Amino acid sequence: MKSFDKSLEIETEEEDNVQKHENNSEASHNITPLLRDSWKPYKGTRANVKEQLLKLRDCLESVCRIQWYGFAILGILTAVLSFLMDFSVAKLLRAHLWLYAKLEGHVLLQFLCWTLYPACISAFASTFSHNICPFSTGSGIPEVRTMLSGIELPHYLSLTHMFTKFLGLICTLAAGSTVFLGKVGPFVHLSTMLGAYLDRLCRLMEGKKKEAGTEMMVVAAAVGVASCFGAPISGVLFSVEVMSSHFAVRHYCPCFFSAACGALTFHLLSMWSSDGETLQALFKTNFPTASPFFPLETLLFALLGLLCGAVSCCYLFCHRRILKFTKTNRVFSTMLTTEKGLYSGLVVFFLASLTFPYSAGQYLASKCTTKQLLTSLLDSRQWSSQSHNASVQLELGTLDWGSSGAPIFLPLAFFLLMKMWMLVLACTLPLPAGYFMPVFVYGATLGRLFGEGVAYITTGRDILGQRWTSVNPGGYALAGAAAYSGAVTHTLSPALLAMELTGQFTHAVPALLSTLLANALARSRNLPSFYDGLSISKKLPHLPSLKKACPQLPSTPLGQVMGVNSVQLQKAAGPAEVQSAVSNSNEARIPVVDTHGTQRAESYFTNWMIFAFAQCIEGRLDEVCSIHPNSVMLSPHNTVQEAYNMLSVAPAQTIFVAERGKLVGQITWSEMKLILEGLAKEI
């Protein structure tokens, strides 16, 4: 990879030399971006400030590459954004509950307050994001991973987009337990946008005009997850698993560095905001450490994993069906394209009327925030055996679940049944929203139900010579959360995320086991994951998703799908031919062949070529320009997958396709994007 960079650098240097030649007045091309535009006022002051800035830059560069400061700032900024969002969402939620409590006694007013508040802000968020930036709805992870695989999607990293997404996400989260969506996905997107800006800034500061690399993007994706929860390690791993099919180990260090900065900032901010928090886990648990679980329980954890896998298959199936339904059903599709605000408002009103605490809401713990819900689910005490006159004060969570007086199994099972379709319905909302956290909570509830069942059956019995005194249902909730969210996203890192969020390492092995088995079931028969489903539905040019939808697609020979490349230059070409070739081609490189039809294809930059040719009035191409002789060549019989792999290891390279010695085309990322979009249409 490095050598490609090097060859690129050499080219860039050549380019720079040309520029130096052009602007002879300037001393060094390094200070070009800062000291240009000398016609502006306050010359002296500006020159002074600039000098100081240049000194500062040199000083910073003497410690490490400017890029590393970018990584640190990226982590810190994302964490600040995450904290600000949590802060404002908490205020909005508290305002809602305060109003609701004030109306105590007036059920109709309470109903209106409960339903109209989320409906209005959801409708606002939908309309707002539709009008300002229509791409900003949804998770953002499918788009980001398409970009990470090398394919450019214009407008996805603009400042407007970032602003819209941030504001929309606050609204979505403020709708609370009614909409029940999270913030992971949009945060990945937000931090990628931040990363793109910081990358440009760093490159400007370094004074080099290198091509934008993907390094900052990879880091940003990792930081997004890490800053959401203050979980640096699992954040990086989750982004690795979701984002890429091959991960370059040299990105490990920047990713972890940035994620650690983010997580530290997140923890410090939440400590200083005087919430009474310390530098601890996000969801506090109180698992006993002396003997965390019995060896035989391992089998039960495995069973839980299989259960989670089966339920996740059901969820993914429903999700795919509803995505298809909203596209094919005429009423829905017209509503989702033209009347997004109305659709959001109606759906959220319907959901809110269900979660209203005087209707079904009393079994859905609808007054709890996600954090309270998780904390109560991860409680290590057994709910089913707790007597109501116990001296220990029952916690908020337990009270909320058991308020109906029914045994604890019923509200848990009801929650699972209702939330399944409510979540699927909420996924169709055209809002900026994340889909990971609800799935995580759903899995925790599934695990809790399983764990309560186990505890109810086994407590006090002798099994294989061991007396099972205290089974910890919280451990099952933890494993269930990891397994279910892992199965839905086809990843393993939720197992580690569950550890990091709770600070409990005692259940690492059982949680990992459950996650593995759930994944095995969810991945069987090559079904697409949640994010794959979104990619396929949005027809994004993302090869791994296409492969899931239609496994034989990547074996399509290149010759079938490749556009024919007509622009090529002969070695003996003169300036006029070069000019016409440049005006006909959109690519940055034009292949040069020995004679028309012979194979030898070589490449160089058009910009530099134009400049060189502007100087000499006539002459042969190979006499004037230095032609880059390194080339990678494929035949039209090679498959799309092979070409994709080659491009992945050589991102700066153009791949030439030659048949029987004759150049028939070239493949760059933009060409690959067209090919993949073509394939996506076939599904």
Add this chain to the structure above:
Amino acid sequence: MKSFDKSLEIETEEEDNVQKHENNSEASHNITPLLRDSWKPYKGTRANVKEQLLKLRDCLESVCRIQWYGFAILGILTAVLSFLMDFSVAKLLRAHLWLYAKLEGHVLLQFLCWTLYPACISAFASTFSHNICPFSTGSGIPEVRTMLSGIELPHYLSLTHMFTKFLGLICTLAAGSTVFLGKVGPFVHLSTMLGAYLDRLCRLMEGKKKEAGTEMMVVAAAVGVASCFGAPISGVLFSVEVMSSHFAVRHYCPCFFSAACGALTFHLLSMWSSDGETLQALFKTNFPTASPFFPLETLLFALLGLLCGAVSCCYLFCHRRILKFTKTNRVFSTMLTTEKGLYSGLVVFFLASLTFPYSAGQYLASKCTTKQLLTSLLDSRQWSSQSHNASVQLELGTLDWGSSGAPIFLPLAFFLLMKMWMLVLACTLPLPAGYFMPVFVYGATLGRLFGEGVAYITTGRDILGQRWTSVNPGGYALAGAAAYSGAVTHTLSPALLAMELTGQFTHAVPALLSTLLANALARSRNLPSFYDGLSISKKLPHLPSLKKACPQLPSTPLGQVMGVNSVQLQKAAGPAEVQSAVSNSNEARIPVVDTHGTQRAESYFTNWMIFAFAQCIEGRLDEVCSIHPNSVMLSPHNTVQEAYNMLSVAPAQTIFVAERGKLVGQITWSEMKLILEGLAKEI
């Protein structure tokens, strides 16, 4: 990647068809490996047993691929091996200490017992491994990662090798704190050998003659680390970081599955061995969770990281120097090639006389095992302020460190100074041994010293308005261990390993921060890591290490280093030409060109070709055989690095090198190995 596999499968099927044609008597080629050799006695019984086995196989295959059973068995077997080793080493160490205690009062006898025991077993291990399998000395990680990068090293996975390594490693570990080496590296090697066997077994059971993939090897490398400590997650991550430069995310699942099986087995075995252990962390800690550290301590952790990085640079420098010295100094090099046993015995005798408890050993905690040492270092209580008449019983570790009566800083500093050069010297011993664990312990000591210093200075003072009541020096020891071992191996996963080994997640962020900063310092100026140093010293064909030693090497153009390929076939070739080409070539594929000198090169298997040609007496090659048209082509101007990258994404592919339409060579992994060995000699 998949399409390559597919093309391979098609070829294999063709081959199978041919074989079916040959052995018409057999019903299905699937049962061939099991039902052949029908001339043996007890036909009926054998047929019965085989039928049952086949049924069992079908039954197993109906659940999941046979390979997955292989992964599970690999994990379990490695964990059993690891447990057996720990068990026997513990017995041997206890025997030594028992004998030493029995001789109380006879200092000379005690001295002889203390020194001769490790010297003899080290000498035995050296002689034994030298005579049986000379490659079995050292860590094994450099060799394994060379193999994982695609290059075959013969004899490195043989059964003899495994046996020698296992026995030799027991001896090394039984030498205890004198030699002070670990077991991580050799365990990676051991599990890779196990993995290679299981892979062959699985392929035999599946009845397909697929080419051996690297999947099982990748998994085995991860399992080796995971089973050593029962730490599944960090085990996988460590192997990812050390082993490869690009990691295929599809290997994640098998790796974690196998590692989880291994870790579970390891934990259960150590629980059932009635050590009084539960399913808990390996090194128990007792950190306070309420407020694990003050926010300002983050800066101190960062400082510790930088300190660890600096010390690791010093250690790596000494290590590289001594590796060079043992190669260039005539006395050492002759001794290390011919008199390995004598060398080991002498060096260990020398080291043992230093660690003798009546000499310097009293400051080196030489009676502690590694586990006791780590447990004592991770103690959360502050040693420097502990009064000797305190009511709390002082723990073994504390007693050992403080037995000399001097303040605690002196023995810790002395330990660090002495162990530095003792460790470097021990690294030259020709024994099967791991170098990770001693480095981890060294880092913990460094962190402890730093932490004790911090605790001594800050306890009871007001800093920035906060009263620092109880600083936890154990946290610094944890961060120091992670940072130092991370810096020496150029990896980040020791941060997670430290968490998994101790079950403490409270210090995740500071440990990660220290590790990152230590890594930043250690990797500055592109210095080779510990394993890179070993690779370079052993002249292994491993490109990433070569790149560290000589950064411009991978940009060497292919044309300079490539052997000229003279064997090629014309399309119109007859049987005689094919036969002569096959006998002249060692490669599995021979390129076919249109006419001599024209570019179009295609490939297929020699075996299948020979068979096809044996049937027809004459005819043109392209009329009889189906020639594979897919080819990847490079020019001689492409660099070695580029060719290496291309091979990495297309392991089953042969890359052709053509200049101006003329085929000048082909590159496979075996050709790449020769090229890299050539480059390694230049350093």
